[in-house]
Amino acid sequence: TQLLEQSPQFLSIQEGENLTVYCNSSSVFSSLQWYRQEPGEGPVLLVTVVTGGEVKKLKRLTFQFGDARKDSSLHITAAQTGDTGLYLCAARSTGGGNKLTFGTGTQLKVEL
Amino acid sequence: DAGVIQSPRHEVTEMGQEVTLRCKPISGHDYLFWYRQTMMRGLELLIYFNNNVPIDDSGMPEDRFSAKMPNASFSTLKIQPSEPRDSAVYFCASSSQSRRETQYFGPGTRLLVL
DSSP states (O other), X not given: OOXXXXXXXXXXXXXXXXXXXXXXXXXXXXXXXXXXXXXTSXXXXXXXXXXXXXXXEETTEEEEEOTTSSEXXXXXXSOOGGGOEEEEEEEXXXXXSSOEEEOOOEEEEEEO | OXXXXXXXXXXXXXXXXXXXXXXXXXXXXXXEEEEEEETTTEEEEEEEEETTEEEEOTTOOSTTEEEEEEETTEEEEEESSOOGGGOEEEEEEEEOSTTTTOOEEOOOEEEEEO
């Protein structure tokens, strides 16, 4: 079973601060995704990265896929209270199929 | 457009009872997924279907769990008999063949087994 470890597990910051969340594994993946989940709702896809070394930006969020396609990071610039939520990485193995393995999650709280 | 619809949103039952969770995927989607989320184990895939056929059920915990998809617009996840350790939030998600990397999740069913 592939294991996706996220760090940190919990993060509490002030509005305006920057932060980085990491997603690491010993396995190589064909693609990696980041989701955000708010209380009482299902996860919502933020981005998909496919190529090793790929960087994608979504407004204040920057996503990077590691060169070896084993890890990824999510960087948020000038966090806002609306960024509060559970951030999950999820990966698809190189063996094909449509199965996603989710990471352990990072609970982010942004306070005024 | 309606998203993935799940019912009930909350379920409280007693140990030993049968529980049936329901899901209506997004119209036109070919894939349907059932996940379970707990604090201890995170979000885990239980089973997924493609064109109503189960493709991978390796995540189904044990024989007490069963899932069916009788048609393209409806799926059920049944637990019989239920146990307290089954308490979790169960999510259904769907995706299309043309954009299968994008899964759309329902709001979840919060199950509590006493």
